[in-house]
Amino acid sequence: MGKNIISKEEVKKIAELSELEVSGEEEKFSELLSDTISYVEILNELDTSNTSETYQVTGLTNIFQKGSENTVTLTQEEALENADMEEKGLFVTDPVFDR
Template sequence: MADKKISEEEVKRMAVLSNLDVSGQEEKLVLLFSDTLKYLEVLDELDTSKVPETNQVTGLTNVFQDEKNSKTITSKEALSNAKEQSNGLFATKAVFDR
């Protein structure tokens, strides 16, 4: 099988999707990713024809807690120790610029 290569554009796209700053390292990452893909090519040679397909390996199903009513507090109680409040809600500093 021919060597799998990764392009600089693919590295940049992965960086954007991963929210990583890779500026100035694209060429190095192309080599590293290409080396990794070449190393993993050995998996293409494995005979998996007799291995059953799996999509769930733990055997667990519907592992959820039962929903139970529990003691709740009122809005007034929740806001009683709030540093700031506005219209019956917690007030905080803005997270995003407008």
């Protein structure tokens, strides 16, 4: 294991921000995170100048299983008939996030 790039204080701050409990394990996580960053730095040294950009490697585009097209559609009234709350033709739900 090399020099710790991430300090114990930074581990505590990361844990606080991500709401994780790491009490007593700051040194361990400092080493693990530092090792991970060191590995990524090694990857950054790779010569990729002759490598073309890609966002996926299979070459497949818009592949759907035959017969999987949904041919059943509901009218707006049918879709909303069991909704607990509806407003202007849309489903209304309770808030998910606190503001």
